[in-house]
Amino acid sequence: MTTLNIAIAGAGGRMGRMLVEAVLASDDLRLSGALGVPDSAGLGQDAATFLGKASGAIVTSDLAAGLEGADVLIDFTRPEGTLQHLEYCAAHGIKVVIGTTGFDDAGKAAIRAAAEKTAVVFAPNMSVGVNVTMKLLEMAAQNLATGYDIEIIEAHHRHKVDAPSGTALKMGEVIADALGRDLKECAVYGREGVTGERDPSTIGFATVRGGDIIGDHTVLFAGTGERIEISHKSSSRAGYAQGSLRAARFLADKPAGLFDMYAVLGLNT
CATH class of the missing domain: 3.30.360.10 (Dihydrodipicolinate Reductase; domain 2)
Structure with missing residues (x-):
């Protein structure tokens, strides 16, 4: 079984922590990195500290450090942060699962442009x-x-x-x-x-x-x-987390392109 390296943006937030826990509980995924904003309370700590565990992924605001070795970034943050992360990922061949909402037309256009360089799942809800x-x-x-x-x-x-x-x-x-x-x-x-x-x-x-x-x-x-x-x-964010992991697995063999959860779940027909 091939292990997929997952980085998580907003690792210290409510959704980020749920994603950290879900990745650590999976058999085929590895938490390779964790991103946080510069003033994040968890900056410099292990991303799994809240679980009383050591994942080896330290929460950082440095994109290069947080995304080193990542196959896929899962991002549930804010539009401005997501677009910054996406630009880096597109330039470095890292695939992206975007659960962030609130993008304007320009933001959506930027996502489409990035998807010409790397594979992206973009959906307003990952459940x-x-x-x-x-x-x-x-x-x-x-x-x-x-x-x-x-x-x-x-x-x-x-x-x-x-x-x-x-x-x-x-x-x-x-x-x-x-x-x-x-x-x-x-x-x-x-x-x-x-x-x-x-x-x-x-x-x-x-x-x-x-x-x-x-x-x-x-x-x-x-x-x-x-x-x-x-x-x-x-009743829980667990459904969003599990859907996001399915999206990450879906991207494993995709070199580029923009996909939604219908594609991930085979619902397009």
Whole structure:
């Protein structure tokens, strides 16, 4: 069995620690490096200190040191940091799994450009369950194209900095594509005051932020006399971590290219 060397960005954060633990628990992956921001509390410490273990990977803000020997970088940080890491990885042949959300159009273009030089999995949600849910939403939208109003409700912890979530936006894109619409033209991100009747061609978004909610997403198809709700609720970040490891394994034999979790899971057909 070939061992894949994994580096983790944001190793001291909530998601980073979950990834560290998942890599250490795997049989075919090795934690080769760990990145943190210069003022990170864990800088200079072993990435597995919080587990009471020694992984041999020291958290560093130096890209060259943190990515030395890495086959794949898994990055759940912030757009500006991810793009900096991605530029280095593309120049040094390191593959990248990007779970970071909140990219603008320029950031997404930079990811596409980097994918011409190295292999990248870029998805707003790495959970296997969420991506299967996306497939269900595509099927539902195709069969509920008329007579149903579509609303997307998402809830996350108080620390999340972008809204709506990347997952909610991706759900909107999947539904809009299935309906032959452009999400940029039909999305409604907030309602207040006298809004008038609901335009049936729109896709609405509602955002909740509070407490320690890991991530809840519900898509409501509201028709006359019935409503269909398709939901995914996360009780742990473990699902995101395991999906990320599947994405890393998927990239092992890919020299370059931009992939999503549908590709990783074989859902594109």
